[in-house]
Amino acid sequence: MWSSLHKRLSRRKRSGADMLQSDLAKNPFHPFQLGLTYGDRSRVFTLRVAYKERFFAQLVAFVTGAIILIMLASDIHKDTSIFVYLNLIFWQNCAIIVTFRNDRIYILDENSATYSFVVGQRSCSGTYHNIYIRLSKENTQGQPLSSITPPQYHLVLDGVKIDQQRITKCSCSDLKLLRKLGQKLAKNLNINYFDEANVSVFHNVRHWPADKGAGGY
Numbered sequence: 641m642w643s644s645l646h647k648r649l650s651r652r653k654r655s656g657a658d659m660l661q662s663d664l665a666k667n668p669f670h671p672f673q674l675g676l677t678y679g680d681r682s683r684v685f686t687l688r689v690a691y692k693e694r695f696f697a698q699l700v701a702f703v704t705g706a707i708i709l710i711m712l713a714s715d716i717h718k719d720t721s722i723f724v725y726l727n728l729i730f731w732q733n734c735a736i737i738v739t740f741r742n743d744r745i746y747i748l749d750e751n752s753a754t755y756s757f758v759v760g761q762r763s764c765s766g767t768y769h770n771i772y773i774r775l776s777k778e779n780t781q782g783q784p785l786s787s788i789t790p791p792q793y794h795l796v797l798d799g800v801k802i803d804q805q806r807i808t809k810c811s812c813s814d815l816k817l818l819r820k821l822g823q824k825l826a827k828n829l830n831i832n833y834f835d836e837a838n839v840s841v842f843h844n845v846r847h848w849p850a851d852k853g854a855g856g857y
Contacts, residue, residue: 655810655812655813655814656794656808656809656810656811656812656818657808657812657814657817657818657821658812659808659809659810660795660807660808660809660818660821661817661821664821664824664825664828668825668828669685669825669828669829670825671687671807672685672686672687672746672748672829673685673686673687683749683750683751684747684748684749684750684751685747685748685750685829686745686746686747686748687745687746687747687797687805688743688744688745688746689743689744689745689746689805690743690744691740691743691744693736693739693740694736694737694740694741697733697734697736697737697740698733698737700729700733701730701733701734701737704726704729704730704733705730707726708723708726708727708730711723711726741760742759742760743759744757744758744759744803744805745757745758745759746797746802746805748768748771748829748831750830753767753768753847754766754767754768755767755768755770755771755799755802757799757801757802757803764801764802766799766800766801767847767850768830768831768832768846768847769832769847769848769849770799770800771797771798771799771800771802771831771832772797772798772799772826772831772832772833772834773795773796773797773807773822773825773826773829773831773832773833773834774795774796774797774798774822774833774834774835774836775793775794775795775815775818775819775822775833775834775835775836775842776793776794776795776796776836777791777792777793777836778791778792778793778794778811789813790813791813791815792811792812792813793811793812793813793815793818793836794806794807794808794810794811794812794818795807795808795818795821795822795825807822807825819835819842823842823844826844826846827844830846831846831847832844832845832846832847833845
């Protein structure tokens with residue numbers, strides 16, 4: 641147990657770029673997995689992500705539910721309005737759990753150069769030129785000058801009609817390494833990479849709209 645805790649604490653001290661580099665060494669398609677859908681057909685990548693809102697709602701519902709049961713067992717609910725508020729909180733969080741019960745599923749099909757985004761019964765799809773890895777800069781607007789550290793960056797998966805998904809677990813200031821890792825991941829997944837600036841020599845564009853062609857705008 642202590643060794644596991646030590647590993648987790650050590651991992652937290654590392655930068656987002658270092659953690660991603662380690663993850664890519666184990667799985668070159670991280671955070672995607674290869675061949676987990678469509679009958680394990682080759683060159684299909686899958687990423688399944690649970691909504692964070694669901695985990696928080698489950699925790700709150702569990703705690704408030706336990707308190708409600710204790711109050712019912714001890715008849716405290718007869719003498720306090722807190723019982724009403726706890727019930728309200730409990731059922732609100734149950735509604736949140738139901739709303740966010742389905743995972744977000746991202747699917748990249750290299751054979752057809754198409755992607756799909758699925759949440760429960762709802763889904764959308766598109767071609768590879770509309771999904772990409774992007775280097776994003778943290779927004780420091782509104783922060784006091786004394787608290788602003790060197791610019792922080794992170795990588796995201798983004799595209800048309802999909803939820804933006806953060807790839808790096810935390811931000812870091814190592815722009816060159818993060819850019820290199822983003823380009824590497826995009827190459828492994830065979831999708832486009834876009835740097836932080838809208839116009840940049842660091843973009844790696846592999847897929848273009850059918851009516852544009854390579855080098856078109």
